[in-house]
Amino acid sequence: MSARNINFSFGAKTVLDNVQIEVPNGKFVALLGQNGAGKTTLFSIITGLYAAHGGEISIGGYDLRKDIQAALGSIGVVFQRPTLDRDLTVKQNLRYFCNLHGISRSDAYKRIETALESYGLAELHKRKVTQLSGGQQRRVELARATLHNPRFLLLDEPTVGLDHSNRLEFVSNVKALCKTLNVGVLWATHLMDEVEDADYVYILHHGKILFEGKSDDLLETHGKNSIAELYSHLTGKTTDVQHPS
Amino acid sequence: MKLKHAASCFRGILARESLRFLNQRARFFAALVRPLVWLFIFAAGFRSVLGVSIIPPYQTYVLYEEYITPGLLGMIMLFNGMQSSLSMVYDREMGSMRLLLVSPLPRWFLLLSKLLSGVGVALLQVYVFLLIAWFWEVRPPVAGYFFVIPALIISGLMLGALGLMLSSFVTQLENFAGVMNFVIFPMFFASSALYPLWRVRDSSEALYWIANLNPFTHAVEFVRFALYSEFNWQAGLITLLCTLFFLAVAIWGYDPLRGFLPRKGGPAASN
Numbered sequence: 001m002s003a004r005n006i007n008f009s010f011g012a013k014t015v016l017d018n019v020q021i022e023v024p025n026g027k028f029v030a031l032l033g034q035n036g037a038g039k040t041t042l043f044s045i046i047t048g049l050y051a052a053h054g055g056e057i058s059i060g061g062y063d064l065r066k067d068i069q070a071a072l073g074s075i076g077v078v079f080q081r082p083t084l085d086r087d088l089t090v091k092q093n094l095r096y097f098c099n100l101h102g103i104s105r106s107d108a109y110k111r112i113e114t115a116l117e118s119y120g121l122a123e124l125h126k127r128k129v130t131q132l133s134g135g136q137q138r139r140v141e142l143a144r145a146t147l148h149n150p151r152f153l154l155l156d157e158p159t160v161g162l163d164h165s166n167r168l169e170f171v172s173n174v175k176a177l178c179k180t181l182n183v184g185v186l187w188a189t190h191l192m193d194e195v196e197d198a199d200y201v202y203i204l205h206h207g208k209i210l211f212e213g214k215s216d217d218l219l220e221t222h223g224k225n226s227i228a229e230l231y232s233h234l235t236g237k238t239t240d241v242q243h244p245s
Numbered sequence: 246m247k248l249k250h251a252a253s254c255f256r257g258i259l260a261r262e263s264l265r266f267l268n269q270r271a272r273f274f275a276a277l278v279r280p281l282v283w284l285f286i287f288a289a290g291f292r293s294v295l296g297v298s299i300i301p302p303y304q305t306y307v308l309y310e311e312y313i314t315p316g317l318l319g320m321i322m323l324f325n326g327m328q329s330s331l332s333m334v335y336d337r338e339m340g341s342m343r344l345l346l347v348s349p350l351p352r353w354f355l356l357l358s359k360l361l362s363g364v365g366v367a368l369l370q371v372y373v374f375l376l377i378a379w380f381w382e383v384r385p386p387v388a389g390y391f392f393v394i395p396a397l398i399i400s401g402l403m404l405g406a407l408g409l410m411l412s413s414f415v416t417q418l419e420n421f422a423g424v425m426n427f428v429i430f431p432m433f434f435a436s437s438a439l440y441p442l443w444r445v446r447d448s449s450e451a452l453y454w455i456a457n458l459n460p461f462t463h464a465v466e467f468v469r470f471a472l473y474s475e476f477n478w479q480a481g482l483i484t485l486l487c488t489l490f491f492l493a494v495a496i497w498g499y500d501p502l503r504g505f506l507p508r509k510g511g512p513a514a515s516n
Contacts, residue, residue: 047347051501069246073349083340087265099257100348102250 001046001075001152001184006055008041015041017207019055023152026182028175030195032231033204039188040080042204043156046186047077060151073101076145076183080156082137084129090140091116091125094147101148108147115143119173135166142173152184153177159194167194192228201227205235246351254350255358262329262362266369276324276370277377280317284378288313300441302473314375314383315469316438318393319461321370322401323433327425329363330408334415346499353496356409360492364401371397389472396471396481400464403484406491407460413498436462437469460487 001023008016016038023029033039044050046057048068057064060074084093091112098108116122119139129137138158145153155174159167171194178185187194195201201218203211211218211234215227224230266273288310303312336342345355375383375390411424435452436459437445446453456462463483470477 047343049343049346049501069349069351071349072347075347077347079340079343081340083344085261085265085341087268088261092261092264096257096261097344099253099260100345100350102247102253102349104253 001057001059001186003042003046003057004055006042006045006057007053008038008045008050009053015207016045016052019204019207019209021186021202021209021212023184023186025151025184026178027199028178028185028187029200029202030198031186031188031202031204032190032192032195032227033188034190034235037190037204038207039204040156043077043079043154043188046154047075048072073148074151076148076150076153078138078141078145078153078155078158080158080160082129082141084137084140084144086129089126089128090121090132093129093140094144097144097147103148111147115147119143134161135163135170138162138166138170139173142170146177146181146183149181150183152186154186154188156188157190158187159189159191167191192226192231196227203231203234210234246354251350251354254348254355255361258345258355258358259362259365262359262366266366272328273370276321276328277373279324280320280374281377283313283317283320284310284381284383300443302470302475302477308382310378310381311383311385312441313439314378314385315472316436316465317374318371318397318468318472319400319436319438319465320433321374322364322367322397322464323404323429323461325363325367325370326401326404326406327408327429329360329366329405330412331425333359333409334412352499356496356499357492360402360405360409363405364398367401368394368397385472386474388474392474393468393471396467396484399481399484399488400468403460403464403488403491406488406495409495410491410498413495432459432461435459436465438462438465460484463487 003019003021006016006019007014019038019042021029021031021042031039031042041050045052046059046064048064048071051065057071059071062071062074064071085096088096094112094115095108098112103111116125119142121136121139121143124132124136124140129140132140141158153174158174159170162170174185174187177183187198189195196215198215201211201213201215202209211230213221218230219225219227222230222233224233292309333342336345345359346352348355372390407428411428415424433439435455437456438461442453442456442462445456460483463480466477466480467484470480
């Protein structure tokens, strides 16, 4: 998946300025930036919710502008804010998603059962979303995002609101998906500890890619010991970016 | 777009709307109580004050209850259409609208499916209302119960599309609730739902013309004639054209390239 020369503005305010990112299959790519950097807008453009004012996006070989449906069929998305239907049960939410993606009833049944097992949700499938904890809801969203076997996963600050242990569990689930299913992951966050061992890191600052590279290379080039230090060094920001213990 | 995929998607959206509806029983009763109050109390109270002469499609003098029944069917469709659109704004704020819009199907199809599902739910309410009205001795011809279905679907689509169009202009739930007050009540009262237009003309020529320009008037007349197994071409055509117009603007409004939402910061404005 690649986004080249992406520009976007709300009126006179430039939100994204010539942004370029690439997500190879099976790689965990982190998009690091503080709140307001433009991460969610970039996600909205990649998912077709907004149209970029310039640039090109290709997902799994499909041009987003020319072949949006095939492109969208290749991605699974976990948005920053929960998108589960709160009036429905876990299973009903998953079934609804299968319908939206045209997965046949028998196939959907098998995939849902597998996903429920894989994500430890089997015993919760009859519960309404409102009866789940934040961590459980996020797990349901991750399970849902993978039901149609996407080639790429986009996760926009997916751990916001989760406690530390739930965050770590969620991150390790996604990294496992990367390796086992060869899914390319674009993980947007402002939390440093989530990107420390990413395959590739983009630092987005005020709508521009400030820096990019393999985590180790970046640290070595700049003589820093951690991504948090590097981020502070590059942006001059120390307090806006959380680094939870 | 593959037909099988489209059918699966529509089935999913319809099932979701139905499940949400069943899970919100209070909404069902609230939607039903509103027209019943008008039928049982308002119509009974005004029966002697508001006499209705013989006007098409009626063959004879009818009781006021019978006259306002099509208007009340329109009321159910109107409230349901607006509520369905309100839920879209809510979904947009809560995020579940995004899930729908990033589905691999054309946006017009997704929005139309959502509208049709809303109409399906409204139809259920309409028939429960008609059943209760039957016991209240409002008894249109049996064939009318079937003839009225297409009129209800088109009217419901028109009103839902109008709500959808409005929802694409506003970015916050509170704003939309305000907009609804400026739409629902004026549309309902400045129409032929409660009184025939010739009576309106007797008291106000201006209101008569406003009612004539009101798409809801034509939707109600379309339903009224269909309920008596007749087809009102003029009302049907105007309703259909309004449906297409509102739908086109709504789809344009939700288009990421041209619509209103991205310009205003839209559903994903927060970073």
